Amino acid sequence: MKPQAVEAIIPAAGRGERLNSKVPKPLVRIDSKPILAYCLEALAGNKSISRIVIAVSEENREAFNAALRKFRLLKRVSLVSGGESRQESVAHCLGELGRDTGFVLIHDAARPFLSGRLVADCLKEARISGAVVCGLPARATMKRVESGWVKETLKREDIWEIQTPQVFRKDMLLKAYAKFKNISATDDASLVERLGVKVKVIKGSYYNIKITTPEDLVFAKAIAKQADV
Ligand code: CTP
Ligand code: MG
DSSP, X not given: OOOOEEEEEEEOOOOOTTTTOSSOGGGOEETTEEHHHHHHHHXXXXXXXXXXEEEEOGGGHHHHHHHHHHTTOOTTEEEEEOOSSHHHHHHXXXXXXXXXXXXXXXXXXXXXXXXXXXXXXHHHHHHHHSEEEEEEEXXXXXXEEETTEEEEEOOGGGOEEEEEXXXXXXXXXXXXXXXXXXXXXXXXXXXXXHTTOOOEEEEOOTTOOOOOXXXXXXXXXXXXXXXXX
């Protein structure tokens, strides 16, 4: 049987409020390249991904187009308008998926250091389990804190920090997004979990950081210098 087609979604329509930069966060440069270009190269390099749908805010559409042209990343890429939340932006992208698509990979534009290896590992696992996220076991001691007071120390072995990419069978992802429109979620798996679907976790990468605040750019510059990201 022919393996089912894969499309990728990149939510890139956020305001980047915590980074507080003049240009949209995915277009902020690390060395000479925009954040978005790094992860897009990893996705474009995977031959089984037939198309990459990127959610951008309407006011920045031209800036994104120009950056994609400049870095020769327009191949197999479509831009759609984002929404008010990440979830809405992803929902808009879901509406653009092709009929033959069997699996959807979602990756945040805010995570530049996505490796081709991690993309391939996620896709391979998705074909086995149907739903996969990557993540890493927590390294710090984790406590639940309420109003400045410790409520509980969590069992660290059970705590994982979840990243993107996340890959799902298209039918289950569409179902989760349709059914839980009114529940706000910061990742896609949390909606799929609500369907009662078991989500597999595979090991991500410590380089696969999310750029959130200006401090993250300090780490990003160092990571960009590593050859083995
Ligand atoms: N995102 C999106 N549409 C939104 C909000 C977020 O596509 N309405 C995307 C962001 O562009 C980012 C990803 O979702 O790639 C994760 O969001 P986050 O890191 O929070 O980025 P921002 O929302 O841009 O940043 P902030 O929350 O600081 O404003
Ligand atoms: Mg945000």
